[in-house]
Amino acid sequence: xxxxxxxxxxxxxxxxxxxxxxxxxxxxxxxxxxxxxxxxxxxxxxxxxxxxxxxxxxxxxxxxxxxxxxxxxxxxxxxxxxxxxxxxxxxxxxxxxxxxxxxxxxxxxxxxxxxxxxxxxxxxxxxxxxxxxxxxxxxxxxxxxxxxxxxxxxxxxxxxxxxxxxxxxxxxxxxxxxxxxxxxxxxxxxxxxxxxxxxxxxxxxxxxxxxxxxxxxxxxxxxxxxxx
Amino acid sequence: xxxxxxxxxxxxxxxxxxxxxxxxxxxxxxxxxxxxxxxxxxxxxxxxxxxxxxxxxxxxxxxxxxxxxxxxxxxxxxxxxxxxxxxxxxxxxxxxxxxxxxxxxxxxxxxxxxxxxxxxxxxxxxxxxxxxxxxxxxxxxxxxxxxxxxxxxxxxxxxxxxxxxxxxxxxxxxxxxxxxxxxxxxxxxxxxxxxxxxxxxxxxxxxxxxxxxxxxxxxxxxxxxxxx
Numbered sequence: 046x047x048x049x050x051x052x053x054x055x056x057x058x059x060x061x062x063x064x065x066x067x068x069x070x071x072x073x074x075x076x077x078x079x080x081x082x083x084x085x086x087x088x089x090x091x092x093x094x095x096x097x098x099x100x101x102x103x104x105x106x107x108x109x110x111x112x113x114x115x116x117x118x119x120x121x122x123x124x125x126x127x128x129x130x131x132x133x134x135x136x137x138x139x140x141x142x143x144x145x146x147x148x149x150x151x152x153x154x155x156x157x158x159x160x161x162x163x164x165x166x167x168x169x170x171x172x173x174x175x176x177x178x179x180x181x182x183x184x185x186x187x188x189x190x191x192x193x194x195x196x197x198x199x200x201x202x203x204x205x206x207x208x209x210x211x212x213x214x215x216x217x218x219x220x221x222x223x224x225x226x227x228x229x230x231x232x233x234x235x236x237x238x239x240x241x242x243x244x245x246x247x248x249x250x251x252x253x254x255x256x257x258x259x260x261x262x263x264x265x266x267x268x269x270x271x272x273x
Numbered sequence: 274x275x276x277x278x279x280x281x282x283x284x285x286x287x288x289x290x291x292x293x294x295x296x297x298x299x300x301x302x303x304x305x306x307x308x309x310x311x312x313x314x315x316x317x318x319x320x321x322x323x324x325x326x327x328x329x330x331x332x333x334x335x336x337x338x339x340x341x342x343x344x345x346x347x348x349x350x351x352x353x354x355x356x357x358x359x360x361x362x363x364x365x366x367x368x369x370x371x372x373x374x375x376x377x378x379x380x381x382x383x384x385x386x387x388x389x390x391x392x393x394x395x396x397x398x399x400x401x402x403x404x405x406x407x408x409x410x411x412x413x414x415x416x417x418x419x420x421x422x423x424x425x426x427x428x429x430x431x432x433x434x435x436x437x438x439x440x441x442x443x444x445x446x447x448x449x450x451x452x453x454x455x456x457x458x459x460x461x462x463x464x465x466x467x468x469x470x471x472x473x474x475x476x477x478x479x480x481x482x483x484x485x486x487x488x489x490x491x492x493x494x495x496x497x498x499x500x501x
Contacts, residue, residue, distance in 0.1 A: 074322055081309030081328070090350045090357070094302055094339070097332055100309070104329050107322070122318045129318070 055241030057232075059117070062169050064232040066114050067124030068132075069162055069177065073107035074125070075132050076100070076155070083147035092144070095189050099151060106180040113176050127230060131222040138218045145197055149208050149269065152190045153215045156265045160258045161223070168236040168246060195270045209271035216262050283469030285460075287345070290397050292460040294342050295352030296360075297390055297405065301335035302353070303360050304328075304383070311375035320372070323417050327379060334408040341404050355458060359450040366446050373425055377436050377497065380418045381443045384493045388486045389451070396464040396474060423498045437499035444490050 080100035087093035111121045139154075141147035159181045166177040198205045227233055239245030246254070308328035315321035339349045367382075369375035387409045394405040426433045455461055467473030474482070 071318070074318075074325065077325055078309055078312055078321075081306055084306055090299070090302075090353050093306075094335070094349075097302065097305060098336075101329050101332050104325055108326075111322070121322075125318055 054243045057235050057240040058243060061232045061235040061240070062173055063114065063117060063119045063124050064127070064230060065162075065165060065169060065177075065236070066110050066117075066119075066173065067121075067126075068128045068226070069180065070107055070110035070114065070121060071125035071128050071132055072158060073103045073110060073180070075129075075136060076158075077104040077107060079136050080147075080151060083141055083144075083151070086141065086144040086147050088144055092193070096147070096151070099189075109176060109180050113173065128226060131226045131229075134225075135218050135222045139215055145194060145204065145208060146211055148190045148194055149212055149271075150215055152187055152194070152269060153212050153262065153265060154219065155187070157216060157219050157258065157262055160261050164254045164258065165233075165236060168243075191269060198270045205271055208269070209266060212262075212266045212269075212271055216259070282471045285463050285468040286471055289460045289463040289468070290401055291342065291345060291347045291352050292355070292458060293390075293393060293397060293405075293464070294338050294345075294347070294401065295349075295354075296356045296454070297408065298335055298338040298342065298349060299353035299356050299360055300386055301331045301338060301408070303357075303364060304386075305332040305335060307364050308375075308379060311369055311372075311378070314369065314372040314375050316372055320421070324375070324379070327417075337404060337408045341401065356454060359454045359457075362453075363446050363450045367443055373422060373432065373436060374439055376418045376422055377439055377499075378443055380415055380422070380497060381440050381490065381493060382447065383415070385444060385447050385486065385490055388489050392482045392486065393461075393464060419497060426498045433499055436497070437494060440490075440494045440497075440499055444487070 077100050080096060080103060084093045084096040084100065087096055114121045114124050139150055141150050162177055162181055166174045169177070194208070198208070235241075235245070237245045237247075237251055305328045308324060308331060312321045312324040312328065315324055342349045342352050367378055369378050390405055390409055394402045397405070422436070426436070463469075463473070465473045465475075465479055
């Protein structure tokens with residue numbers, strides 16, 4: 046337990062950070078498993094291996110987050126458990142049926158998650174922040190995805206509209222599951238409204254935050270060549 | 274191309290080594306994907322993460338082998354392609370329906386593959402041999418599997434007979450797919466009967482080799498607590 050007094054302003058704050066790490070950890074673990082499953086949709090062995098490689102990156106992120114939870118004397122399994130239902134519901138409602146849907150889901154889903162956690166990490170202790178930002182670092186793997194999707198659309202322009210719809214649906218499902226989690230777990234509210242003497246972000250900032258996340262989502266769809 | 278003359282006795286020999294690396298590479302890639310799929314059968318989040326970790330080890334082996342193929346100026350996709358049907362057939366005929374079947378498949382299948390490639394690696398160039406042995410090195414991950422299977426059998430002794438049957442079926446399917454590959458690809462025969470002035474293992478040695486592999490398989494089943 047040792048250093049928690051120095052790291053956290055108080056127990057409400059610590060719980061919130063553990064919830065944040067737990068969501069992120071299960072998000073990475075399930076992203077790994079889902080991506081590995083989606084690799085079966087790959088048209089070539091090289092593409093299958095490339096998506097597998099992206100999946101493996103998510104697994105190593107999971108390992109970092111799990112180790113941080115252990116370092117905070119939290120049980121990783123207990124920390125992840127409250128978020129399994131919402132994250133699995135997201136994946137079940139957005140199971141890709143084609144290789145391109147799988148790629149767009151990876152790119153858009155990983156992007157939304159990255160933006161969300163980057164925003165929220167502003168409210169946690171510096172060590173957790175460094176870890177979260179490190180776990181989310183994009184080592185340029187996404188280039189493969191952008192190239193594949195843009196080439197497919199060039200060859201068949203009608204795909205752009207269909208995949209743009211898919212991209213919007215991904216965002217809708219992500220928001221609906223995030224709302225569900227926010228309603229169930231008041232721990233996250235601590236990071237936003239404040240606790241233990243630490244000020245939160247405030248409601249105006251939350252509205253701005255979602256505005257920024259939506260804006261970046263739109264940019265990402267454009268970078269894939271999807272009309273919005 | 275540069276150093277091939279020094280590394281390989283001749284083109285027949287080089288083809289055989291590329292076939293060996295291609296089988297092993299696709300074997301590792303498909304093991305990764307199948308294990309990630311089997312992780313869905315895990316009874317707990319920790320078990321799911323543990324099997325995912327074993328899968329990721331296989332993916333890193335795949336990366337080593339792919340890099341060696343590229344280093345030999347071979348196209349990894351072309352090198353793997355001839356072995357996809359047999360390896361997928363093995364997996365389809367041995368798709369686990371329970372968590373324990375999945376664990377036994379990992380342990381036994383990985384064991385058979387390791388023994389087979391270790392035997393065959395005696396006939397290749399030293400650099401390829403080091404790589405193959407490195408890719409097959411067991412970093413002690415299997416302990417988790419042995420512990421899980423033995424605990425399950427202690428709690429429910431009737432499982433031992435059923436899982437022992439499953440273990441024998443895995444060996445049978447592995448042999449039948451190996452025979453299929455051997456019949457289709459005469460390149461492997463080069464490693465065994467010799468070519469380019471390099472002596473092969475000879476038929477007697479092949480018989481001994483399969484004897485050793487079967488013996489180790491039986492030992493592995495015993496170490497899992499499975500009656501044979």
